[in-house]
Amino acid sequence: MSGYDPEEPPVQEPPWVLPSPNIPTPDTAVVYAGTGLIESLNISEGRGTTTPFLWFGAPFITEEHVDQLLETLRAAELPGVLYRPMFATPTTSKHAGVFCGGLQAARHRCRRLRARPHRHPRDRRAAAHGGGGRLARGR
Structure with missing residues (x-):
């Protein structure tokens, strides 16, 4: 294609098409792959x-x-991720209807390609294991 340079970042992001109702954003798609590491715990994955x-x-x-x-x-x-406090009441799945404390992950747009989705849930799990002692397997 005339003027195309694969090394150049895209001028405009292509429109996002939801592959699933639970994957509403590109950020969600990036972290989804690693989230299975916390799904077996009694912690809601959101x-x-x-x-x-x-x-x-x-x-x-x-x-x-x-x-x-x-x-x-x-x-x-x-690299490429910030965590911030977030309290929520899930409407479905684990802890539905119950007010929960937790954290939300937010990626730096400027570091988009540096985020390693498999590492974040592992570290979240390790942090939760040491952060209160009430972590247990199962739903």
Whole structure:
């Protein structure tokens, strides 16, 4: 194609087509692949919230636990991702109808290609394991 350079970043993002109702954004698609690492735990992976797979939480995660989780995840220095506190009440799936504390992952647009989706859930799981002691397998 005339004027096409594969090394140049796209001028405009192509329109997003949802592959699933639970994958509403490109950011969700990036982290989805690694989210299976926390699905077997009693922590919601965000289904039933406005940020599926970008948020994780549970009723037993308090504000104090959120602060501990943030500290642990920030120390991991994960490239291309920020975590911020988020409290939500999932409408479906785990903890439906129950107010939950947790964290939301947000990627830096400027570092889009550096995010490693398989690493973030692993580190979230490790942080949750050490951040309150109430983590258990199962739903």
